Amino acid sequence: MAMASPSSIFSAYASMTASIMLLRSITNDLIPQPIRGYLINTFRYFFKPRSDSLTLIIQEYSGGIARNHLYDAAEVYLSTKITPQNERLSVSKTPKEKKLSIRLEKGEELVDLFHGVKLNWNLICSEFETGNGSYDHSRNSSTRTENKYFELTFEKKHKEMVVETYLPFVLEKEKEMKDEERVLKMHTLNTFYSHGGFMWDSINLDHPSTFETVAMEAEMKNHIMEDLNRFLRRREFYRKAGRAWKRGYLLYGPPGTGKSSLIAAMANYLKFDIYDLQLDNLVTDSDLRKLLLATANRSILVIEDIDCSVDLPGRRHGEGRKQPNVQLSLCGLLNFIDGLWSSCGDERIIILTTNHKERLDPALLRPGRMDMHIHMSYCSYHGFKVLASNYLDVSWDHHLFGEIEGLIEGTHITPAQVAEELMKSEDAEVALEGFLKVLKRKKMEGDVSENDGSDKTELNQSKRSKVGSTQKRSVCISKRKNSTGTKRGRRARTLQ
Ligand SMILES: Nc1ncnc2c1ncn2[C@@H]1O[C@H](COP(=O)(O)OP(=O)(O)OP(=O)(O)O)[C@@H](O)[C@H]1O
Numbered sequence: 001m002a003m004a005s006p007s008s009i010f011s012a013y014a015s016m017t018a019s020i021m022l023l024r025s026i027t028n029d030l031i032p033q034p035i036r037g038y039l040i041n042t043f044r045y046f047f048k049p050r051s052d053s054l055t056l057i058i059q060e061y062s063g064g065i066a067r068n069h070l071y072d073a074a075e076v077y078l079s080t081k082i083t084p085q086n087e088r089l090s091v092s093k094t095p096k097e098k099k100l101s102i103r104l105e106k107g108e109e110l111v112d113l114f115h116g117v118k119l120n121w122n123l124i125c126s127e128f129e130t131g132n133g134s135y136d137h138s139r140n141s142s143t144r145t146e147n148k149y150f151e152l153t154f155e156k157k158h159k160e161m162v163v164e165t166y167l168p169f170v171l172e173k174e175k176e177m178k179d180e181e182r183v184l185k186m187h188t189l190n191t192f193y194s195h196g197g198f199m200w201d202s203i204n205l206d207h208p209s210t211f212e213t214v215a216m217e218a219e220m221k222n223h224i225m226e227d228l229n230r231f232l233r234r235r236e237f238y239r240k241a242g243r244a245w246k247r248g249y250l251l252y253g254p255p256g257t258g259k260s261s262l263i264a265a266m267a268n269y270l271k272f273d274i275y276d277l278q279l280d281n282l283v284t285d286s287d288l289r290k291l292l293l294a295t296a297n298r299s300i301l302v303i304e305d306i307d308c309s310v311d312l313p314g315r316r317h318g319e320g321r322k323q324p325n326v327q328l329s330l331c332g333l334l335n336f337i338d339g340l341w342s343s344c345g346d347e348r349i350i351i352l353t354t355n356h357k358e359r360l361d362p363a364l365l366r367p368g369r370m371d372m373h374i375h376m377s378y379c380s381y382h383g384f385k386v387l388a389s390n391y392l393d394v395s396w397d398h399h400l401f402g403e404i405e406g407l408i409e410g411t412h413i414t415p416a417q418v419a420e421e422l423m424k425s426e427d428a429e430v431a432l433e434g435f436l437k438v439l440k441r442k443k444m445e446g447d448v449s450e451n452d453g454s455d456k457t458e459l460n461q462s463k464r465s466k467v468g469s470t471q472k473r474s475v476c477i478s479k480r481k482n483s484t485g486t487k488r489g490r491r492a493r494t495l496q
């Protein structure tokens with residue numbers, strides 16, 4: 001079929017527009033609006049010259065009240081494409097946003113280039129009357145409603161590319177931009193128990209820890225990042241395999257080795273909120289269920305010190321809590337996490353931490369429960385180098401590093417202790433000399449781990465062994481109460 005020339009398309013289009021105007025003026029008073037609209041559309045359909053371009057309409061709302069995600073994504077994406085040719089822009093800022101957001105205003109047009117294809121965007125706003133056109137005094141507004149939509153016009157032959165590649169690209173770009181701006185939250189339990197339930201309280205999570213600043217073996221770091229990336233990519237895989245889209249990590253190792261720091265780094269990397277679940281505040285499985293159901297998608301549920309912060313009766317004990325009115329069980333927690341909770345949402349991560357993996361209930365360790373077990377250990381030479389550049393900004397060829405390397409390998413010193421030493425002076429030379437002295441002293445003392453913190457649960461253990469089994473529970477509870485302040489304080493310091 002021969003293609004119409006641009007001038008013939010133009011003249012056909014001009015005569016069609018003139019005819020429509022004529023039709024409008026003739027029918028305006030004679031025919032009611034719905035029939036008139038139908039006639040004009042039919043006329044337009046039959047007489048419209050066929051062109052090579054295709055226009056996609058992206059409405060602000062899809063299906064009545066639901067916002068059209070593609071419209072929102074286009075709005076955000078196009079804000080990065082604004083050019084000096086644009087004459088009207090809208091500017092806004094909500095209290096939660098860090099920056100002003102600048103968007104196209106109605107009537108504005110712009111051209112985007114994607115893989116060499118020209119894409120014309122046009123933001124259109126039409127107003128229409130929803131009622132009888134009169135002023136609605138009860139809502140203090142008129143009944144005119146705005147209908148906003150984007151027109152995306154391009155050559156027809158690129159339809160597949162636009163639908164399959166370009167629009168998904170726009171959605172992906174918006175997600176990236178939103179993630180960058182997102183203010184992360186840390187949710188903790190509101191201990192005020194009212195109206196029959198606990199609530200989550202949230203504050204901004206402004207923790208500086210990232211995968212760059214966490215001192216751990218580079219290989220392990222990459223392994224974790226790759227695991228997280230794979231998890232995010234595999235929505236379809238989880239769906240096909242009939243598995244809930246969740247991933248569990250168990251972080252174990254002595255205190256001060258960076259478990260909480262790694263959790264913050266993971267949250268910052270994924271841009272996920274953290275829910276810090278302190279089980280010792282809860283009483284029943286039903287409290288737990290309500291709280292878990294109130295957690296949002298794309299979040300990390302954290303239960304720290306699972307071995308000592310709770311003394312959940314599990315399969316190992318085969319009994320319920322001895323304390324009256326307390327019906328929280330390890331089975332209840334695990335079953336709910338594995339079952340209903342994880343299938344109620346998407347992109348859930350759960351992280352448990354412990355200083356003593358060997359003391360955990362086997363139910364927690366069985367295959368399929370926690371997908372990855374990550375050992376956070378004493379500081380290696382590589383870890384030291386990361387900390388030295390974090391704290392002292394020294395290059396890795398510093399003359400004291402050689403001696404430090406010889407001493408640190410095999411020494412039981414936690415990254416927290418290393419960090420403490422390195423912070424003692426702003427002068428790198430002084431700080432490193434001081435650190436070297438500590439390492440030498442440790443070697444002379446026979447490399448006995450100094451305050452490696454096994455205290456937390458070891459103390460618990462020794463207390464337990466001194467009391468009878470019926471007192472076991474109350475000792476555990478009182479230890480928890482005693483330690484709550486310090487642990488909380490420390491956790492608050494580390495995670496906030
Ligand atoms: N691997 C690490 N990389 C960077 N900093 C670390 C690391 N480990 C510890 N630190 C520093 O020590 C502090 C305490 O570490 P963190 O709270 O992460 O340890 P933890 O393993 O969670 O300890 P705990 O078992 O007592 O909860 C952190 O605020 C951080 O400054």
Ligand SMILES: [Mg+2]
Nearest residue numbers: 259260304494
């Ligand atoms: Mg911790």
